[in-house]
Amino acid sequence: MPEIARQDLHASVSDPESASMNFLNEVAARFPDAISLAAGRPYDGFHSTDELDRYLRSYLAHLEGLGLTREQRERQLLQYGKTNGHLGALIARMLVVDEGIEVPEQAVMVTSGCQEAMVIALRGLCARPEDVVLAVEPCYVGLTGAARLLGIEVVPVPESAGGLDPETVTDVVAAVRATGRRPRALYLVPSFANPSGASMPLPLRRRLLEVAEEADLLILEDDPYGLFGLDDEPRPALKSLDGGGRVIYLGSFAKSCFPGARVGFLVADQQVVASDGRRTLLAEELSSVKSLLTVNTSPVAQAVIGGFLVEAGCSLRAAGKEKTAFYRGNLRALLDALERHFGAEPRVRWNAPAGGFFAVLDVPLVADEALLETSGRDYGVLWTPMSFFYGAGSAGRPGGGGRRSIRLSCSALEPARIEEGVRRLAELIRDHSEPEPAAGAGAPR
Amino acid sequence: MPEIARQDLHASVSDPESASMNFLNEVAARFPDAISLAAGRPYDGFHSTDELDRYLRSYLAHLEGLGLTREQRERQLLQYGKTNGHLGALIARMLVVDEGIEVPEQAVMVTSGCQEAMVIALRGLCARPEDVVLAVEPCYVGLTGAARLLGIEVVPVPESAGGLDPETVTDVVAAVRATGRRPRALYLVPSFANPSGASMPLPLRRRLLEVAEEADLLILEDDPYGLFGLDDEPRPALKSLDGGGRVIYLGSFAKSCFPGARVGFLVADQQVVASDGRRTLLAEELSSVKSLLTVNTSPVAQAVIGGFLVEAGCSLRAAGKEKTAFYRGNLRALLDALERHFGAEPRVRWNAPAGGFFAVLDVPLVADEALLETSGRDYGVLWTPMSFFYGAGSAGRPGGGGRRSIRLSCSALEPARIEEGVRRLAELIRDHSEPEPAAGAGAPR
Numbered sequence A, B: 001m002p003e004i005a006r007q008d009l010h011a012s013v014s015d016p017e018s019a020s021m022n023f024l025n026e027v028a029a030r031f032p033d034a035i036s037l038a039a040g041r042p043y044d045g046f047h048s049t050d051e052l053d054r055y056l057r058s059y060l061a062h063l064e065g066l067g068l069t070r071e072q073r074e075r076q077l078l079q080y081g082k083t084n085g086h087l088g089a090l091i092a093r094m095l096v097v098d099e100g101i102e103v104p105e106q107a108v109m110v111t112s113g114c115q116e117a118m119v120i121a122l123r124g125l126c127a128r129p130e131d132v133v134l135a136v137e138p139c140y141v142g143l144t145g146a147a148r149l150l151g152i153e154v155v156p157v158p159e160s161a162g163g164l165d166p167e168t169v170t171d172v173v174a175a176v177r178a179t180g181r182r183p184r185a186l187y188l189v190p191s192f193a194n195p196s197g198a199s200m201p202l203p204l205r206r207r208l209l210e211v212a213e214e215a216d217l218l219i220l221e222d223d224p225y226g227l228f229g230l231d232d233e234p235r236p237a238l239k240s241l242d243g244g245g246r247v248i249y250l251g252s253f254a255k256s257c258f259p260g261a262r263v264g265f266l267v268a269d270q271q272v273v274a275s276d277g278r279r280t281l282l283a284e285e286l287s288s289v290k291s292l293l294t295v296n297t298s299p300v301a302q303a304v305i306g307g308f309l310v311e312a313g314c315s316l317r318a319a320g321k322e323k324t325a326f327y328r329g330n331l332r333a334l335l336d337a338l339e340r341h342f343g344a345e346p347r348v349r350w351n352a353p354a355g356g357f358f359a360v361l362d363v364p365l366v367a368d369e370a371l372l373e374t375s376g377r378d379y380g381v382l383w384t385p386m387s388f389f390y391g392a393g394s395a396g397r398p399g400g401g402g403r404r405s406i407r408l409s410c411s412a413l414e415p416a417r418i419e420e421g422v423r424r425l426a427e428l429i430r431d432h433s434e435p436e437p438a439a440g441a442g443a444p445r
Helices: A018-031 A051-066 A071-078 A088-099 A111-123 A143-149 A166-178 A200-216 A287-293 A299-311 A321-342 A369-378 A415-434 B016-030 B050-065 B071-080 B088-099 B111-124 B142-148 B165-177 B201-214 B284-291 B299-311 B321-342 B367-381 B415-432
Strands: A001-005 A109-110 A133-139 A153-158 A182-188 A218-222 A249-250 A265-269 A269-273 A279-281 A358-362 A405-409 B003-005 B109-113 B132-139 B153-158 B182-188 B220-222 B245-251 B264-266 B269-275 B279-281 B358-362 B405-409
Touching: A018 A143, A018 A369, A018 B284, A051 A299, A051 B050, A071 A299, A088 A265, A088 A299, A088 B279, A109 A249, A109 A287, A111 A133, A111 A182, A111 A218, A111 A249, A111 A265, A111 A287, A111 B284, A111 B321, A143 A153, A143 B269, A153 A166, A153 B088, A153 B299, A166 A182, A166 A200, A182 B050, A182 B088, A200 A218, A218 B321, A249 B071, A287 B016, A287 B142, A299 B299, A299 B358, A321 A358, A321 A415, A369 B284, A405 A415, A405 B088, A405 B264, B016 B142, B016 B367, B050 B071, B071 B299, B088 B109, B088 B299, B109 B111, B111 B132, B111 B142, B111 B182, B111 B245, B111 B264, B111 B284, B111 B358, B132 B165, B142 B153, B165 B182, B165 B201, B201 B220, B264 B284, B269 B284, B279 B284, B321 B415, B367 B415
Parallel strands: A001 B269, A133 A153, A133 A182, A182 A218, A218 A249, A269 B003, B132 B153, B132 B182, B182 B220, B220 B245
Antiparallel strands: A109 A265, A249 A265, A269 A279, A358 A405, B109 B264, B245 B264, B269 B279, B358 B405
16 A cells, blocks of 8 residues: 655645644544634524425526426536526626625626635636735635645735725735736625624725725625624625726625535626637636536535525525524624623733624733643633634744634524633633733833 | 736636637537537436435435434534535445445545546645646546646546557656656546547556556546446456555546536545654545635535435445446447448548447548537537547647547437437538548558
């Protein structure tokens, strides 16, 4: 039997970021009774397998209403199909109804989850060795991982406490161009980001689009949490403000419907011009990439989501009221619990996200893998070191950010468990905090 | 609105191979009434959407039988799940029953179709710029496309009329190593290949495994057509003969069940050794790549295939008897029609595949895109230029092979349509053949 040396496999197998995520999964498996403030998955209680057949039948009835024969309907679900999928019209309608985004259905590509949409966008846009992608830091690991898989460099754009500052983007673009590299796109989650929870205010969203125009940059807008604001204040997607056609919009049904369908989508209505002058939409061109990754997205899974959309009148906002209320309640429970357990501790600080699944807690100790293991074993609570979300694009281990911060997720738990999880976390932090500097002790000169 | 120059997109968008496949799709769309001897998809008539709910319920009952609680069963279908999927045990059982392949379930990764399995295997194995993959030529375009997406060079290993000669592999490996490149794996379809229809006899299969051992090479065995032999002669998968652990087996349910599930799998039971001596299976290591491509394969789609496997007693051979009989009948119909319409034409030759969906016809004319267009428009029959399957890894257009050959597929049609398609094809070829050299005219000296 041949033995394969692990270091002979591709970097995406053996690099530290993958190792971090594996470590997280292992710790979760070793301490199954710990309360997980690490898991960012949606809550289990909203859907049932009993619905699957109903969704399939709703979608088949919808196809019949469109005039497809029985043979055509059968083929649509059971055969290979269009590379870009068959939900373009329903998703385009949903984008109008929920987000005020108007795009032709040909600009929509259905993907095997939003992760595949990221891979496709990065692969299509980055053609040459000098092509790089910018990404807000701290950054969702799925984006940095997709880039690593393709050998594309990720240049971090640091996010401040108030979220991304568009002027920083201008600076980073200039610095990147000065080295001969070509920035192809900027990735960000403008509403309730993972991991930071930050959201961009409307004026900064408008300014970011101007910056993209000035810098001739595309934007990859990832929007998995947009439905889950703490209030009803509108936070328009960048794509809905995108008069200049700068935004590629990445969407997911994992949170608005359920993850097990693995259906996401990409919206790319930019004009592509061939050397012979022929014009197409970027989503149409990217279908070559999609066909080489997964041929097309499972038509059965598409039909499940199609039925859900048909039943929802193409409005996730209308259909998702119960989910929105639940996640609001959970985020409030998390923020209340943080106040209750850390309010009297001046060295612990946290942000106040306006929605979404995540908040960040700054703590007076190094929140690393060793502490996480202690936390799981001795305190029965899990969380994610923020350092996992830094270091985008660097070859080595976390770029130095987030060492004294942890990401807390509140999406998968009942509120009472959130309270208990934060109580256990407070114990951990109390027991392990570094000693306070003695009063009056000055900084070393 | 910004315009994106097409040549600024990645090569997988704009290169000639993609263009060839797009051309094929366009021609098919423009002549929808033409008989397609080009389409390699499975026949439509074997499955119905009415079965989907039954498969889902069969799989849920199977999970209940394994002792999973209702909550666990719901979560398995609707949540994110294990990266490598939840069909490992059923697929491992199927491999024993149908193929005599014994592997632990941890060696099985469920993928979003076999295409994703190719991308994952190539990405995991090719780590450095000098790493290349060898592939039998003519080659399935999905493999060369996957390599192009990842920037991996494909070195062709020419196939002769009798299929792959293992000694050629030895020669190509030596030539590649002499240039400082590192051959990581050899891709082939040993039974009823796409596009050539060729199959390797048993002694050559054994010899190929010895060659792999001697050359320290892994083999990517793609086996989508193994069930569809013209006779019942056993043609063991390379993986079933693989005492040395050289074979990564790639499987698909697109033909044995139906394509619309988009479920395939990869079997990699090779030992991977980390620098600290820790041992894992290659399939487990490759899960890092899978998670960055599509997170996991749609658990709903997996459950559909799972139910199919449960109902089939994990034997595709037993459950697929009707399909096997149908495709046998179709291949016989194709070979009979070729004999009927070309038997008296010495300048037209074809091979006699022992099974599968494809045969190759050598014709006395250049069978290129222009001829295909004429064929669709004026003769009402479509086919695939064999030149599309040559030129693996080269930057330019088809490497020169297959210019006077066409691939004929017989999988998607009723037998009567196959006969009529070949009749039309014979007209086309009669009308367009190059003049025969005058009798007695010698070759130029």
